């Protein structure tokens with residue numbers, strides 16, 4: 232009889248390669264793929280580069296048990312899409328490697344979006360706002376010229392040949408003289424360095440004037456504003472003296488379209504608690520105003536929004552019901568010939584239906600923090616994203632990368648804080664995400680998980696971020712699986728026609 236120590240030695244010893252071979256009992260080898268149920272009848276298989284097959288329930292089990300026969304059509308599909316291979320290493324492995332590199336090519340050029348919080352001053356007092364300060368004291372809450380200079384110089388050190396200068400607030404048009412200064416300086420440096428410069432102003436449009444519009448036209452500036460829905464809903468969310476935020480925004484949109492052109496004006500909506508009852512009316516409002524895009528955004532569950540929990544807090548489940556009803560209505564418009572894109576779905580669909588990467592911070596892995604975006608706050612502090620500065624407004628500086636007064640480009644972008652965040656920003660290596668079928672369509676969000684779970688890595692079974700993305704991705708796949716017309720509409724969304 233073998234002694235216990237002999238058995239332990241055998242257990243610990245490396246087995247020979249033939250021990251792992253499946254060649255004796257199979258006609259194919261498995262390549263890395265993941266799977267998930269779409270509903271009680273169908274499941275989806277997703278390979279390493281995000282190619283998918285929607286198949287009957289039980290197919291993944293048949294595949295791993297080597298029960299797929301060569302004469303089945305599925306066998307050819309699985310081979311062509313790199314789910315299985317007739318050889319241990321597929322002959323076209325280089326094609327797969329190139330596709331993987333393309334999916335991750337958003338990393339090639341590093342940070343593009345540079346957000347400058349010019350001022351915290353605002354004449355609105357939106358209840359979900361992170362920052363607005365109604366004050367005439369410019370020096371207390373405005374960015375100094377010195378900080379503007381330093382921020383723009385850092386932006387120009389980015390290796391990215393295309394950089395975006397985005398002004399936020401508060402209401403940045405209240406510090407328009409600083410916009411003029413920053414635009415002129417950035418344009419001059421971009422010319423010297425041969426960089427392409429894009430400029431965006433995020434504004435409620437209430438302070439818009441003809442002079443401001445003329446400047447925007449001269450410098451090719453894009454205006455991004457907020458429309459939360461019909462007048463009563465918008466004005467209830469976005470308070471200002473006179474209760475006319477909606478009217479001011481619509482007037483600004485119309486005038487800006489006349490002066491700058493349709494494509495230079497966009498709008499975002501924020502889903503406050505009271506918005507949840509109006510998915511259809513919100514979509515109708517965007518159509519009424521002639522928009523071709525709508526972004527159904529949940530409220531950020533942290534920062535100032537938490538101070539007004541009744542108006543700003545709801546379960547992810549409730550948001551998903553709202554989202555699906557709104558999406559149905561958007562699809563109905565598309566069926567009638569009105570091209571209206573839901574932006575969040577469109578970002579995910581681009582990952583599902585095309586070989587290309589997307590540059591949306593929350594749905595990137597590695598995350599878009601630092602890799603795609605950085606934010607210079609009004610007081611000279613530098614944050615890894617817009618959400619990171621929302622946390623800072625609640626005295627949580629976890630995602631502060633440095634200070635314009637003290638730190639160099641290397642300190643900020645390659646310093647210890649950047650490394651700490653980097654350990655938690657790839658869903659390929661995060662518990663829960665690493666074996667999730669939707670990994671290549673989703674992202675990592677260390678700021679959200681730190682804010683809601685006290686841990687940058689986060690715990691997926693309790694994560695609202697995970698719950699939202701998992702259900703939206705599953706729902707989009709199910710819609711395409713059930714209806715060829717929806718697949719055609721979604722394909723148009725990602726090809727922009």
Ligand code: SF4
Pocket residue numbers: 658663664665667668669670671673674691696697698700701
């Ligand atoms: S966050 Fe959730 S849905 Fe997204 S990859 Fe991770 S486990 Fe999957």
